Amino acid sequence: MNIQFSQESMSEINRVIGHFPPIRKKSALLPVLHIVQKESGWLSPEVMDKVAEILEIKPIEVYEVATFYSMYHTKPVGKYVIEVCQTGPCMICGADKTIAYIETKLGIKVGETTADGLFTLKTVECLGACGYAPMFQIGEQYYENLTEEKIDDIIRHLSSNANNI
């Protein structure tokens, strides 16, 4: 299967490659993986092979990086990945309750995706929002000082967004 990335992604990829000397193309690997994951939803072997081709490196150099960093999805995920911070300061401010509430609300456990493919629930380690706990991240957005009402609103909003597409 020959993967082609969108023009928008390709121009973004070329921009970050331009941050480095021509012989150091590999340095652009992390940002390039972010760009293609945004477009593809997750990093399939085909997507990673294409990245290797673009950066002129071996596929294994992409795989080993994709499996090391926690933000890369090497398996398909839902449209919205809810990443709840569960580390110390968030925990003592109610992260456990937040996680349990979302599990009940969406009817899934941590690590699972809703049947409609909309939401994946994931726990993550410290996101640097300790003073605004409990919190989660969805895409590039931080949601902080969460309450059950706020969570309801966020999920309702995202669900209706998705249904309107």
Added chain:
Amino acid sequence: MGRKLLLENIEKPDINTIDGYLKYGGYRSLDKVLKGMSPDEVTEEVKTSGLRGRGGAGFSTGLKWTFIDKSTDKPRYLLCNADESEPGTFKDRLLMEKNPHLLIEGMILSSYALGCNTAYIYIRGEYMFILRILERAIQEAYAKGFLGKNIQSSGFNLDLYVHPGAGAYICGEETALIESLEGKRGNPRIKPPFPAVSGLWDCPTIVNNVESIAAVVPIIMMGGAEYAKIGIGRSTGTKLISASGNINNPGVYEIEMGVPVEEFIYSDEYCGGIKGGLDIKACVPGGSSVPILPKSLLFKESNGSPRLMTYESLSEGGFQTGSMLGSGGFIVYDEQQCIVRNTWNFARFYHHESCGQCSPCREGTGWMERVLHNIEYGHGKEEDIDLLWDIQRRIEGNTICPLGDAAAWPVAAAIRHFRHEFEYHVKYPHRVKDADHVYQPEMKYQTI
């Protein structure tokens, strides 16, 4: 009220734009440097200021700069460590989000001092929304001639880029950060050679924390000697403290070094006391890696004088009775928090974040996590407590990078100061097993 050098204008709504930043006196330090200071003079000012690395290690920034290898023809690089991932720490984020030009100006000044023509800000991938803020600000700086070729007609060139990580605490370690910037897994390198000699692409490289680089701006403006007058002893200047946990006013505070810990916790200017009128049980004053201190050791040094927010005072007594200022990630625990649960939580964190290169860390962090999980969930044995002590002792000092130490210290300190809570868990497993304990660990442990 303490002096504000970094957060002075942080609440100004237009400070995030270059026009706003200029309006409040921005890029004046750069002007001063380009018009009349040599690179070595800039380094000298930073040395004189006594500024110590704000990422956690506390090593003299100016001294670090003097280590850069000037004997080679290779290009030199400045890397800003914006991988802020130490649990309890969220200060760099505030600076970059609200006042990106302060960091950019600091990067230009520091690059000038070091003779770098290319610099990177390595920011944790989760802060992608801040990367976009920084990139916009960098574009503004290029447009005004503060970046690029022949900056302000000085003949000095600098290209500045922002580079995202992708979720790995270890990339805050400087050699792992370099590996990551080279497009590899974040495996720390063996030192020596130090990055100042052989760093990014084997070229001389300096890695500094966001707050350290931002502090160069006021240091140049006021002069190193003036900056050094703030604070106490070898803890000079101001420090950003990220305050979190069971307090009334969580947030980021800029303090003059030397504020008493008790005042920091109870004054309305800072944390505003413990939430819900509860008593304080413990505090981790410098990010999850540093030893937890019980209330009995938190407010006073061993000679009875007040414990202060300085590098020296927080570490007074060594690990027996002290802790560290670290990154300034100040986590406060009220009397109802379970220390075993917190220790397990941190152990899980370090296990998750271990890069896997060194066996003591790779195996030890997972082992500690499992033992602590057992104790926390009522399956612990008496001998597990000594086992934990033994494991942490064998990790500390036996790994390439400090992550091993960072994983060992919280466990050691928790057992040292809160052994009774571990014993309680082992003795009364039925009391810690129930769901209430999991989601509402509101138990008192004094009743053993």
